[in-house]
Amino acid sequence: MWKIIVRRLLIMIPQVFLLSILVFLMAKAMPGDALTGMLDPNIDPAAIEAMRERLGLNDPWHIQYWNWISNAVQGDLGQSFNFKMPVTELIGQRMMNTLWLSLATLILTYLIAIPLGILSGRFNDTWGDRLITGYTYIGFAAPLFIVALVMLWMFGFYFSWFPTGGSVSPGAVPGSFSYVLDKIYHLLLPALSIALITTVGTVQYLRNEIIDTKQKDFILTARAKGASESRVYNRHILRNSLLPIAAFFGYELTGLIGGTIFVESIFSYPGMGQLFLGSIVIRDFTVVTAIVLLYGIATIIGSLLSDIILSIVDPRIRIK
Amino acid sequence: MALLEVKDLQVHFPIRGGLFSRQVGEVKAVDRVNLAIEAGQTYGLVGESGSGKTTTGRAIIGLNQITGGSILFEGADLASKGARKQNNVRRDVQMIFQDPYSSLNPKKRVLDIIAEPLRNFEKLSPQEEMRKAQELLEQVGLSADNVLKYPHEFSGGQRQRIGIARAIALKPKLIIADEPVSALDVSVQAQVLNFLRDIQKELNLTYLFISHDLGIIRHMCDRIGIMYKGRHVEEGTPEDIFDNPRHIYTKRLIAAIPDIDPLQREVRNVFRRSVSEEYDNAYRSHFDQDGLAYPLRSISDTHMVAMPEKG
Amino acid sequence: MSEDLLRIENLTTSFRIADHYYAAVDDVTLTVKKNEILAIVGESGSGKSALAFSIMGLHTKARIEGKVNYKGQDIVQMSPGMLNKVRGKEMSMIFQDPLAALNPLMIIGSQIDEVLLLHDTGLSKKQRKEKVLDLLTKVGIPRPEHTYHQYPYELSGGMRQRVIIAIAIANGPQLLLADEPTTALDVTIQLQILELIKKLKEDMQAGIILITHDLGVVSEMADRVAVMYAGQIVEIADIYTLTSNPQHPYTRSLFNSIPTVKEVKSRLHVIQGIVPSLKNLPRTGCRFAGRTPWIDASAHEENPQLHEIAPGHFVRCTCYRHFHFPDSTEEVGTDGIA
Numbered sequence: 001m002w003k004i005i006v007r008r009l010l011i012m013i014p015q016v017f018l019l020s021i022l023v024f025l026m027a028k029a030m031p032g033d034a035l036t037g038m039l040d041p042n043i044d045p046a047a048i049e050a051m052r053e054r055l056g057l058n059d060p061w062h063i064q065y066w067n068w069i070s071n072a073v074q075g076d077l078g079q080s081f082n083f084k085m086p087v088t089e090l091i092g093q094r095m096m097n098t099l100w101l102s103l104a105t106l107i108l109t110y111l112i113a114i115p116l117g118i119l120s121g122r123f124n125d126t127w128g129d130r131l132i133t134g135y136t137y138i139g140f141a142a143p144l145f146i147v148a149l150v151m152l153w154m155f156g157f158y159f160s161w162f163p164t165g166g167s168v169s170p171g172a173v174p175g176s177f178s179y180v181l182d183k184i185y186h187l188l189l190p191a192l193s194i195a196l197i198t199t200v201g202t203v204q205y206l207r208n209e210i211i212d213t214k215q216k217d218f219i220l221t222a223r224a225k226g227a228s229e230s231r232v233y234n235r236h237i238l239r240n241s242l243l244p245i246a247a248f249f250g251y252e253l254t255g256l257i258g259g260t261i262f263v264e265s266i267f268s269y270p271g272m273g274q275l276f277l278g279s280i281v282i283r284d285f286t287v288v289t290a291i292v293l294l295y296g297i298a299t300i301i302g303s304l305l306s307d308i309i310l311s312i313v314d315p316r317i318r319i320k
Numbered sequence: 321m322a323l324l325e326v327k328d329l330q331v332h333f334p335i336r337g338g339l340f341s342r343q344v345g346e347v348k349a350v351d352r353v354n355l356a357i358e359a360g361q362t363y364g365l366v367g368e369s370g371s372g373k374t375t376t377g378r379a380i381i382g383l384n385q386i387t388g389g390s391i392l393f394e395g396a397d398l399a400s401k402g403a404r405k406q407n408n409v410r411r412d413v414q415m416i417f418q419d420p421y422s423s424l425n426p427k428k429r430v431l432d433i434i435a436e437p438l439r440n441f442e443k444l445s446p447q448e449e450m451r452k453a454q455e456l457l458e459q460v461g462l463s464a465d466n467v468l469k470y471p472h473e474f475s476g477g478q479r480q481r482i483g484i485a486r487a488i489a490l491k492p493k494l495i496i497a498d499e500p501v502s503a504l505d506v507s508v509q510a511q512v513l514n515f516l517r518d519i520q521k522e523l524n525l526t527y528l529f530i531s532h533d534l535g536i537i538r539h540m541c542d543r544i545g546i547m548y549k550g551r552h553v554e555e556g557t558p559e560d561i562f563d564n565p566r567h568i569y570t571k572r573l574i575a576a577i578p579d580i581d582p583l584q585r586e587v588r589n590v591f592r593r594s595v596s597e598e599y600d601n602a603y604r605s606h607f608d609q610d611g612l613a614y615p616l617r618s619i620s621d622t623h624m625v626a627m628p629e630k631g
Numbered sequence: 632m633s634e635d636l637l638r639i640e641n642l643t644t645s646f647r648i649a650d651h652y653y654a655a656v657d658d659v660t661l662t663v664k665k666n667e668i669l670a671i672v673g674e675s676g677s678g679k680s681a682l683a684f685s686i687m688g689l690h691t692k693a694r695i696e697g698k699v700n701y702k703g704q705d706i707v708q709m710s711p712g713m714l715n716k717v718r719g720k721e722m723s724m725i726f727q728d729p730l731a732a733l734n735p736l737m738i739i740g741s742q743i744d745e746v747l748l749l750h751d752t753g754l755s756k757k758q759r760k761e762k763v764l765d766l767l768t769k770v771g772i773p774r775p776e777h778t779y780h781q782y783p784y785e786l787s788g789g790m791r792q793r794v795i796i797a798i799a800i801a802n803g804p805q806l807l808l809a810d811e812p813t814t815a816l817d818v819t820i821q822l823q824i825l826e827l828i829k830k831l832k833e834d835m836q837a838g839i840i841l842i843t844h845d846l847g848v849v850s851e852m853a854d855r856v857a858v859m860y861a862g863q864i865v866e867i868a869d870i871y872t873l874t875s876n877p878q879h880p881y882t883r884s885l886f887n888s889i890p891t892v893k894e895v896k897s898r899l900h901v902i903q904g905i906v907p908s909l910k911n912l913p914r915t916g917c918r919f920a921g922r923t924p925w926i927d928a929s930a931h932e933e934n935p936q937l938h939e940i941a942p943g944h945f946v947r948c949t950c951y952r953h954f955h956f957p958d959s960t961e962e963v964g965t966d967g968i969a
Contacts, residue, residue: 217731223689225746225798226719229711235745240736315736315782368817369788475905505674505906506844510888510899517898532817535847539890539899562892576822578847580891582870585851592822 004311008304019296020072024065027289072293078286082279087290091272095294097167098271101264102256104187108195109252113202114242120203121210121241122233132203139200144259148193148266155189156267162189165268190267194259198252205248209241216240246309253302257295321395322356323526324380324494328389329353331372331379349375351550352389354616357543359493362520362527364541366534366573372550373530377496380528381415393494411441414487418499420479424471430457430482431467437489456485461515477508481515488519498530513540534577538562543622546570551613556623566625568599568606569613636838637663637686637806642697642707644678644685646909652694653909655681657862659697663806663838668829670841670853670870672885676906678862679842683808686840687724688714701806720750722806723799725828728815729791733783739794740779743767746801766797771827789820793827800831807832810842825852846889850874855943858882861907861918864937868944878946880926880954881919887956900956917948925957926950 052058056067071077077087120132156164163169167186172179213219214237222236261273268274272291279287311317331350334343350372357363367373378384380391382398391398393409414437417423424433434453438444444452454464460481471479480500487495497516501509513536519525531537537544538558545555546569554567565571575595579588605628608614613626639661645652656678663669673679684690686699688706699706701722706714723746726732734742743763747754754762760779767775770793783791792812799807809828813821825848832839841852849856849870856873858866858881866879877883887900904922907913913921917931935948 217726217728218734220689220724221726221732221742221795221798222734222745224687224718224724226715226717226749227745228715231749236734240734243736313736315738316784368819477905506846506885507674507888507902508905510890511901513890514899514901534818535890535892538892538895558895572819574892576819577892578821578825578845578851580847580850580874580886580889580893582850582853582874588851 004317005308008307012300012304015300016297019300020069020293021065023289023293023296024068025061026292027285028061028064030285072290077290077293080279080284080287082282082284082287087286090287091275091290091294094270094272094275097269098260098264098273100167100183101187101191101260101269101271102253104184104191105194105198105256105259106252108191109199109202112195112199113206113245116199117203117206118210118238121207121214122237124207124211129207133207136200136204139197142197144194144197145262145266147197148190148263151189151193152266162186167270186269190263190269193267194256194263198255198259201255202245202248202252206241206245209244210237213237213241243310243313246313247306249309250299250303250306253305254299257298322392323359323394324528325356325392326376326380326389327354327392329376329379329386329391330388331375331384332387348550349384350379351612352615353547353550353552355545355552355555357494357526357528359526360520360524361542362529362540364537364544365528365530365547366532366537366544367547368532368573370549371547373547374498375550376547377415377498377528377530381413381496383415411437411490412493414490414492414495416480416483416487416495416497416500419503420476420483421503423483424479426471429468429470433471433482434467434485434489437486441490452489453485456489457482459488459519460485475508476504477511480504480508480512484512484515484519488523488525491523492525494526494528496528496530499532500529501536502531502533509536516540534562534574546573549612551626552616552624553613553626554624555616556620560620560623564623566619566623567613567627568595568602571595572599634664635662636665636667636702637661637840638698638700639686640698640700642682642685642695642699644681644690645694645696646681647692647694648910653912655693655862655909656685659859659864661857661864661867663840665805665838666832666836667854668832668839668841668852670843670849670856671859672843672846672849672856673859674844674906676861676908677859679859680810682859683724683810683840683842687718687722687808689724716750719746719804720802721804722808723802723804725792725795725799725807725809725812727811729788729795730783732795733791735783738780738782739767739786743794743798743801746798750802752802762801763797766801767794769800769831770794770797771823772797788816789823792816792820792824796824796827796831800835803835805835805837807837807839808842809839811844812841813848814843814845821848828852846885847891858885861912863918863947864945865919865947866945867937868941872941872944878940878944878951879919879948880923880950883954883956884922917950919948920950923950923954926953926955930954 056064075088077091079085080087080090083090116132116135120129123129152164155161163186167183168179169182169186172182219232219236222232227235260271261276263269264271264273265277272294275287276291279291329350330348330352332346332348335345335347336342337344353372353376355363355365365373365376375384379386380398386399389399393413396409398409431450431453434456435449438449438452450467453467457466458464462478462481462485466474471482474482500516501512504512516527517540520527527540529537529540541558543555544558544561546553546561546567548569554561554565554570561570562574565574572595575592579585606613606626608628614628615626616624617627618624639659642656642659643654644656645654659682661669671679671682681690681693685693685695686706688709695707697707701717706717709717733739740760740763743766744759747759747762752759764775764779767778772778772790772793778786778790778794783794786794807828812828813824816824828839829852831837841849843849853870855867855869857864858873858879860881866873866877866882873882874886877886884900884902888902890896890899902922903924907921912918916933917935920926920928920931930950930953932949937945937947938949939945
């Protein structure tokens with residue numbers, strides 16, 4: 001198993017390298033550079049040119065890339081033009097918020113998917129199953145930002161059960177128990193909005209896995225042993241059906257990134273997604289580049305996690 | 321001259337392992353196999369799973385890469401580059417597969433399945449193509465109006481006949497049949513076997529017949545080769561193999577065949593015990609230190625056994 | 632002979648296809664005695680596997696009528712809880728495909744242990760492990776301690792089938808159902824497995840129902856044989872009578888259609904037509920009549936019954952008296968699809 005994990009980690013290195021080059025070249029391809037919008041038009045173009053030279057903006061692209069990536073590795077992703085602060089610092093606060101939102105969403109996703117998938121798979125072609133598959137079809141069809149808006153309007157404004165913005169109430173003291181509760185309170189509605197939509201893929205996947213496993217020969221063996229129906233389900237069908245769900249985890253994470261970008265903006269939740277959209281609008285390219293890079297790395301780590309989980313739970317992969 | 325002559329055929333598969341999936345070894349699936357088939361004859365290749373019989377067949381038709389040796393078809397070496405590109409080889413050697421359920425594309429009509437080889441090699445008008453497909457269907461004993469149906473509308477035996485129709489569409493000289501009836505019920509099996517013999521006579525076909533079922537092999541073949549772990553252990557006429565087996569592996573294989581006569585049970589048990597004893601006692605003189613068979617040596621005009629130099 | 636272990640009376644198992652029930656097992660009556668191997672022979676679609684599943688109560692969506700009397704209790708009428716006390720303890724089953732029949736994610740040891748755990752054997756965890764190792768030794772697995780911790784995909788086909796047999800015999804069952812136990816195996820491995828089954832039968836004095844399409848396996852193993860065609864039993868006899876003096880046209884045709892190593896036939900007999908599907912089965916008259924069109928219709932009974940033509944030898948329908956093979960066995964070219 002260690003071999004698989006080490007090999008998988010080694011594969012990650014060229015992946016991240018390629019990703020960073022792509023992100024860098026994309027940033028370069030965007031019109032303008034760090035000095036275009038920053039400076040007073042009255043300054044002498046020659047002075048700007050000198051500044052370009054000094055900042056290395058006239059160097060060949062691979063040298064610029066090397067400077068950028070070696071700084072990035074040391075934690076320096078450049079300066080935000082808009083906020084006039086280091087990008088690392090700017091993202092740092094928001095990344096924690098987004099991580100909490102993602103974690104909450106993941107928990108909710110599985111809390112919804114596993115019971116619904118199991119019910120639907122075990123009692124397939126009953127009314128309950130039809131209801132659940134009906135929900136998954138709606139989930140596939142409905143755009144996330146519409147659902148999020150409806151949720152915000154209904155539970156935030158109409159019923160006023162949840163806050164409609166921010167990640168914590170003003171005046172809460174960091175570190176206290178009520179501060180944590182308040183954070184969770186702010187998380188719930190956006191997290192639920194994403195989870196309701198992203199979970200449908202997992203529900204259907206689990207349902208199909210269970211229906212498939214039910215018809216396997218080893219289920220007959222279990223029944224022939226005299227195992228009760230509940231034991232057949234718990235020991236044989238569920239275990240074997242949940243395994244591929246682990247492999248789905250990576251995709252789940254990718255879906256999450258897309259989800260948070262929209263939902264953070266709609267709920268004015270101060271996370272990376274909101275920052276990302278905001279920075280695109282005002283052309284704050286250093287921030288955009290940094291966030292794209294981070295999202296890319298998150299996706300790569302997601303698929304790494306999937307593979308590792310799968311290699312731990314599936315003996316056929318673990319031993320080879 | 322033999323129609324097909326396989327000389328020292330080797331097919332090795334790499335074993336990969338380690339951190340970077342480097343090749344750490346190889347499986348010698350086919351390890352210096354020799355065989356020759358005369359035109360119009362049937363050569364039976366027998367062995368248990370892992371014996372290399374299927375790999376041999378697939379290597380001859382070009383589905384497995386050859387590691388070494390030569391395959392002479394009408395004198396031309398198929399192992400050399402370019403030989404297979406010549407159209408006549410690809411037309412003249414066809415294959416019938418084991419599973420009639422998965423070897424026919426379910427989304428294609430019978431017409432398209434049978435006409436596919438024709439389309440590759442002959443430029444026929446749609447009318448000619450249709451007529452040819454209908455002729456072929458009738459030749460394999462199916463009614464010509466089945467030509468627009470899909471594979472799922474047919475039973476296992478009928479599907480296998482469609483597979484045969486496809487194989488004979490180009491009037492091949494050699495057909496490689498890999499377990500062509502093992503997925504079929506006994507009564508359907510009889511039908512397909514009879515039919516394979518009929519078209520053999522009619523079209524002067526040569527068969528390489530691969531099977532694990534010794535009853536079928538005896539019924540179908542003029543010459544039989546027994547394989548074990550990628551090598552031949554014995555080769556001869558059906559009489560040589562079944563009435564006078566010389567290698568202990570062949571003896572054990574034949575002794576294991578279920579007997580249709582229950583009155584012989586006791587006799588069989590005694591016989592099997594003696595074969596099993598002989599196997600244990602004579603193992604060292606029949607296999608080398610790696611547990612592999614020795615090269616074949618002639619013991620009569622027709623009969624060859626894998627034995628060490630002296631013995 | 633000894634008393635009946637299992638008595639199947641008028642068992643009919645029907646499956647639902649679009650609002651109608653069709654009988655796959657049609658009015659089957661059979662007995663199995665202690666220490667006896669009863670073979671059930673037939674081709675696909677004959678209902679032989681459906682019969683075995685009915686005896687084990689493994690059908691989840693079938694309608695089952697009639698009685699399956701095991702030691703005075705009717706299995707058909709049993710509650711799921713009662714049935715689970717019988718399955719795996721009193722009667723157990725060996726399946727055709729040993730790889731598919733084992734849970735790919737459980738080690739061999741746990742899969743055998745489960746059947747001990749399920750039936751209150753009063754053994755401690757340690758004792759159960761010893762018992763599992765004993766069982767592995769008994770079915771001829773060379774390194775039981777090693778195999779205990781292996782997964783199914785790490786074993787060869789023959790070894791997997793031995794594991795399946797170990798599960799089946801763990802609680803010393805009285806009745807063993809073997810559904811094509813050697814079809815997926817090579818011929819030398821097949822012999823080993825068949826000999827193992829025979830030996831275990833002697834040890835446990837159990838009754839065995841052996842389901843197979845292979846007449847060679849039947850001749851090697853069976854004491855009595857029931858031949859099934861289209862859901863019905865068409866002939867029952869002891870093995871010696873059935874092989875030396877088969878009567879029903881279907882039985883005779885089957886024997887003539889297999890190639891053997893002993894007797895080289897110039898042509899194999901071909902049974903005309905195809906086995907009708909469950910939906911299109913003729914429900915009245917002789918079900919085999921359509922496949923012997925050269926036999927006069929008057930030879931068949933209107934409502935074919937099993938006739939005892941000699942003690943213990945039953946044949947369905949009267950057509951056996953008039954049956955002969957057609958002069959020429961040339962049939963290729965007659966079966967377009969209906």
